[in-house]
Amino acid sequence: MSGLSAPPTVETAVEARSLSKSYGDVPVLEDVSFGVRRGTVFALLGGNGAGKTTTINILTTLIKADGGTATVAGYDVAARPHKVRGEISLTGQFAAVDNRLTGRENLRLIGDLRHVADPAGTAASLLRRFGLEEAADRVASTFSGGMRRRLDIAMGLIGSPAVIFLDEPTSGFDPAARNEMWRTIRTLAEGGTTVFLTTQHLDEADELADDIAVLHQGRIVARGTAAELKKLVPGGLIELAFGDDETRDAAATVLGTSSAPARHEGARLTIATDGSAAQVARVFAALEDARIEPTEFSQKVATLDDVFLKLTGVEGGDDR
């Protein structure tokens, strides 16, 4: 349908073109397209039932799309699934570990199946890296939830896959565990691995992702960086308070020429910016030039929540 037919390049780790999938008469994905640049973190953001897991299942060769094409690491997922499997790993929503194997044995098994050069050494170094050395030779059924999840992630790193798929990697985590996972994901990305994650948490996408696609009811409703998405809603408001109304008016006059529309409220002035530090700095520079000193300053930055709500209309929006 879309005229996009350029061949995949090595710079594109994942490319989806007009993917569609239905279960029976129920469409789950419709015309889903996006690209993931190599070595970046990509977040597919959406609520329950948006189609995130279905998208991941198609990209990881677990299921076939009804329409559209997708490539991962340059290979078509439908035509060359075995090649794709050699380049990826999938860590699903549940810690997929074998309860009756030890931590070490779980890692060994995947290392063996992926033909890594030194499965035992790989297992040992991953156990060390994920703080599982002490528990290494206990069966996984004795592990705590956090340990199982760490083991799960470690299993996904074996064989250094080019693209790592993480389906809701922090769902059900407490804040400490979530931060730990975020650190792990950032480390992966710094090492050059492409990370494809799904999340329903806007702060997570904001925190981790270079690029975000918002999936809602099986459709991509927005794509871009966190900053680009935030521009979709009025945001970056700054509020200044002044000693009296005259000072405020003087400030309004000064800023009226150098900045976006402002709003008056008592001795306060609210100014819409693009949220960038540069623009905020310009506001203060202009005030300083005019020798006007605000008594208070506060800032309200648009969050991805605002974007999500506006795009998906989940809370009072009119988008769909």
Added chain:
Amino acid sequence: MTAIRHTLYLTWRQVRNFLRQPWFVGLSLAQPILYLLLFGALFKKVVEIPGFATDSYITFLTPGIVVMSAMFAGGWSGMGVIDDLDRGVMDRLLVAPTSRGAIMLGRVTPQVLTILIQTGIIVGLALLVGGHFAGGWGGAAVLIVVSALLSIGVASLSNGVALLLRKEESVIAAVNMGLLPLLFLSSAFLQQNLAPRWIQDIATYNPANWAIQAGRTSLMTGPGSSGVLSHTLYLLVFAVVCTWLATRAFHSYQRSV
């Protein structure tokens, strides 16, 4: 060759899994002992029916119990698949560059270990309580081979059912509905020519009966007896076809995750 290596890795996983459930190991080994002694006592006088070829029911029953235990051990194999599906372990294996055939074989070949141990225990106990097996070690070896082939075939079907239906209840129902009739439509408990004609007819096409006939003949008279080779070959075909069918079930699973 990759597929063979993968099969070995996954077989080893299953074997370890099995050995780490001491209660399960204990029960699955004790159960056939119970059957041998209970059925043996219950039907003791069956050998007095005119035309019965042996005078020791324990001797007659032993291969039947071995095959029955092997078949049921295979039948429950699908429960492990359900467990792997629920935990996401199956998806991880499917997403790894592993052949589907190896994933299936790695699940069914560990049956051989169970059968080896079970057969040793059952035959050993039968000898203690008065069984006599003229077929000797060779006869026992054939019994193990045919039981293993039957078990691999049944385990594959069970795994296929698990992949298609994805519920423990379905596997339990399939095992009970499918395997019990196979057992009663065989010569496990009663000499074939003493059963009603229609049961004899069905038994001709019953893989469980192939295993029992081949196993019993070779255990009682020797591996070279007539019918042993042909029945063993039928079972080999049965095992291969079932494994192939079950591997096909992955495609169906992957269409409908």
